[in-house]
Every structure is written in structure tokens, then in C-alpha cells.
Amino acid sequence: MEIQDIPYQVERVVPGMRYGDQRRAMVAEQVAARGLTNPEILRAMEIVPREQFVSTSLQEMAYLDQPLPIGHGQTISQPYIVAFMAEAAQLQPTDHVLEIGTGSGYGAAVLGQLCGAVDTVEIDPDLAARARGVLQAMGMRNVTSWVGDGAKGWSYAAPYDAIIVTAASDHVPAPLLEQLRVGGRLIIPIEENGVQRLVRISKTTGGFVREELIPVQFVSFRTTGVL
Numbered sequence: 001m002e003i004q005d006i007p008y009q010v011e012r013v014v015p016g017m018r019y020g021d022q023r024r025a026m027v028a029e030q031v032a033a034r035g036l037t038n039p040e041i042l043r044a045m046e047i048v049p050r051e052q053f054v055s056t057s058l059q060e061m062a063y064l065d066q067p068l069p070i071g072h073g074q075t076i077s078q079p080y081i082v083a084f085m086a087e088a089a090q091l092q093p094t095d096h097v098l099e100i101g102t103g104s105g106y107g108a109a110v111l112g113q114l115c116g117a118v119d120t121v122e123i124d125p126d127l128a129a130r131a132r133g134v135l136q137a138m139g140m141r142n143v144t145s146w147v148g149d150g151a152k153g154w155s156y157a158a159p160y161d162a163i164i165v166t167a168a169s170d171h172v173p174a175p176l177l178e179q180l181r182v183g184g185r186l187i188i189p190i191e192e193n194g195v196q197r198l199v200r201i202s203k204t205t206g207g208f209v210r211e212e213l214i215p216v217q218f219v220s221f222r223t224t225g226v227l
């Protein structure tokens with residue numbers, strides 16, 4: 001099937017629609033319509049039930065085009081941004097991916113649909129425990145959740161084919177570059193002069209290649225206070 005044949009029409013996410021219908025509308029309207037047409041990513045976004053990763057009181061808002069609060073001052077990312085990061089990471093089905101900033105676990109679940117194995121690291125033990133419970137209940141056996149400071153990466157399972165960071169930093173932590181395999185991609189929001197941009201850093205035999213992608217708005221990387 002040609003990509004342009006995929007029948008993604010623009011539909012509106014309407015509160016009260018069943019979650020499956022809301023999810024299909026979200027994929028069509030917020031992801032495919034904006035030019036992210038990788039069929040694997042669209043399929044993954046259609047499978048993962050975003051409403052399970054937010055509190056009961058926010059479930060009706062789960063498919064709106066925005067981040068949502070998940071407690072502890074943190075947010076679940078906007079669906080389009082989750083898809084954009086997955087696309088930017090140029091993922092293959094056999095890839096072993098490291099995610100920094102588990103948050104709700106939603107991004108990790110999407111990555112788990114796309115890759116062979118995902119390790120995800122969260123600095124806040126309460127958020128990590130909650131995310132782990134949801135991922136286990138969903139049967140995501142290829143996603144492993146850890147508590148730690150993601151600025152150090154997760155050396156135990158390195159090197160990774162891709163590393164995806166979901167909190168903004170003013171610099172690229174060196175351990176993340178070290179833990180990429182040659183050919184690997186790091187996707188990270190970098191904040192400079194109050195503006196955040198998503199950056200892709202590819203590790204090649206000749207060194208690192210840095211590309212600036214799109215402006216973004218993530219919560220800041222936390223370095224102290226939790227662990």
C-alpha cells in the first residue's frame with residue numbers, strides 16, 4: 001500500500017466519543033494531517049491507550065492536542081510531539097532504545113510498539129512506580145522502567161540505537177553521547193536563551209552530527225531534589 005493511500009481523514013476529537021474513536025481521530029487530525037505519515041508510527045499511536053496514562057478525571061481530555069498534568073509538576077507529552085520524536089529517532093523494529101523521563105509511561109509504551117526493547121529512566125520514584133504499573137497492566141514486556149538520574153544515562157544496558165530525552169536541558173549530558181552506538185541517534189530538547197529546540201545528534205565514525213529540528217516546550221530536566 002502506498003503511503004498516500006492510507007485512509008487517514010481529518011476527523012474531530014469530540015468529548016464523549018469512545019476512546020478508540022478518539023484515538024483514531026487524534027492520529028488522523030493531529031499526527032497524519034501534520035505530515036507524519038510513517039505507517040509504523042501511526043499504527044503504534046492507534047494502539048496505545050493514552051487515557052490509561054492520565055488520572056481518571058482527565059481521561060476525557062486524553063486525546064486533545066496538548067500535554068496534560070500527571071502530578072508532581074510534570075506532564076504527559078502532546079501526542080504529536082511523541083510521534084515527532086519517534087520519527088526523528090529513525091527507529092527500526094530491532095532497535096534498543098533508552099528514554100529519559102518516563103513521566104506517565106505513555107511515550108515509553110509508544111516506543112515499545114516500535115522497537116525491540118525500551119529502557120526508560122525516571123528521577124521521580126512515585127511517577128516511575130505509577131508508570132510501571134500501567135505498562136505492566138498493558139502487558140508491555142519489552143519496556144523496563146528504572147529510577148535514576150537520566151543525566152547519567154543508563155550505562156547498564158548501553159550502547160543504544162536511539163536515546164530520547166523528554167525533559168529540556170541547557171546542555172547535552174556527556175554520558176548520553178557515550179551510551180549511543182555508532183549510527184545511533186539522540187533526540188533531546190535543548191534550551192538556549194529561554195527558547196527550547198528539539199535537537200538530533202547522530203553518532204558517526206567521524207564524530208557527532210547535530211541538527212536542529214522544531215521549537216518545543218518541555219518541562220525542565222531535574223538534577224536534584226528527588227533522588
Ligand code: SAH
Pocket residue numbers: 074075076077100101102103104105106107108121122123124127148149150151166167219220221222223
Ligand atoms: N515521556 C513522558 C513525558 C514526561 S515529562 C510521558 O510520555 O508522559 C518529563 C519527565 O522527565 C518527568 O516525569 C520528570 O520527572 C522527568 N525527569 C526530569 N529530570 C529527569 C532526570 N534528570 N532523570 C530522569 N527523569 C527526569
